Amino acid sequence: MGKLTLYGLEASPPTRSCLLTLKALELPFDFVVVNLLAGEHLLPDYLEKNPQHTVPLLEDDEVCIWDSHAIMPYLVGKYATTDALYPKDLYQRAVVDQRLHYDSGSMFVGTMRALTRPLLFLGATVIEQSKIDAVAEVYDLVETFLGDNDYIAGTELTIADFSCVTTMCSLKVFLEPDPNKYPKIVAWMERLRELPYYEKANGVGAAIFESLIKSKNFTIESN
Ligand SMILES: N[C@@H](CCC(=O)N[C@@H](CS)C(=O)NCC(=O)O)C(=O)O
Structure with a gap:
């Protein structure tokens, strides 16, 4: 097996998605922190490794792969002993792919980054209610x-x-899901929290993300 190195930041949701995958597969890897804020x-x-300058980035011996949604299927395809985490059955795989694309295109970029980028990188202190x-x-x-x-x-x-789940945990910082309105989401997040590797791979980084966002002391402005 190749030497795996994950470049990322624990506060970053897609980095945490890759950490969850590496831990689920019990793969040995090095973690190199890339401090985006610096x-x-x-x-x-x-x-040179990632011209798109995003984290996470996976280095597997000589090859570099970036975007968590490309990294996770690669890890399962190359190193998993079963296809459970990324089924080979075409319909089941299509459902998984749809969720991955939904996270990538809508949930993460459209919703989460729209909230975090102004606060973390553009000095905003006000978030629009919309x-x-x-x-x-x-x-x-x-x-x-x-x-x-x-x-x-x-x-x-x-x-x-x-x-x-990593994006959802971060969205939670902006709006706590109401258990009466979203009982399935709340139960699903609880279920994932029971995974033995969850806390280390996602819990710790999600808490760092939460303090970082809260330290911005932002206010919400009605439209
Ligand atoms: N779709 C990408 C999103 C990666 C992404 O936008 N990461 C953020 C941190 S959470 C980043 O690296 N931002 C710095 C930049 O885009 O220059 C993935 O899933 O890996």
């Missing part, structure tokens, strides 16, 4: 995705859970 992702050595309302729209959809299943893409744990 601009380390824009240094020439990092740009951006908080967008979080509730994500919750409405995720509650529907869960349906009667224990996991977000069906009856089994998959990388779709790892992808979505």
Whole structure:
């Protein structure tokens, strides 16, 4: 097996999705911190590995792969002993892929980054109510995705859970899901918290993210 190195930041949700995958697969890896707030992702050595300057980035011997939604399927495809976390069955895989794309395109970029980028990188101190309302729209959809299943893409744990739970934990900082309105989301998040590797891979970083956001002392402005 190759030497695996994950470059990232624990506060970053997609980094945590990859940490959950690496831990679930019990793979040995090195973790290299890339401090985005200090601009380390824009240094020439990092740009050579990932010209898109995002974290996470996975180095597997000589190859570099970035975007958590590409890294997770790669890790399962290359190193897992079963396909449970990323099923080979085409329909089941399509459901997992849909959730991954939903996280990548809507939940993370459309909703979460729209909240965090102004606070963390642009010096904003006010958040528009419409951006908080967008979080509730994500919750409405995720509650529907869960349906009667224990996991977000069906009856089994998959990388779709790892992808979505890290973003959801971070959205929670802006809007706590009401257990009466979103009982399935609350139960699903509790269920994932029981994974033996959850706290180390996601809990710690989610808490760092929460303090970072709260330290900005932002206010919410009605539209
Ligand atoms: N779709 C990407 C998103 C990665 C991303 O935007 N990461 C943020 C941190 S959470 C980042 O690296 N931002 C710095 C930048 O875009 O320059 C993934 O899942 O890996």
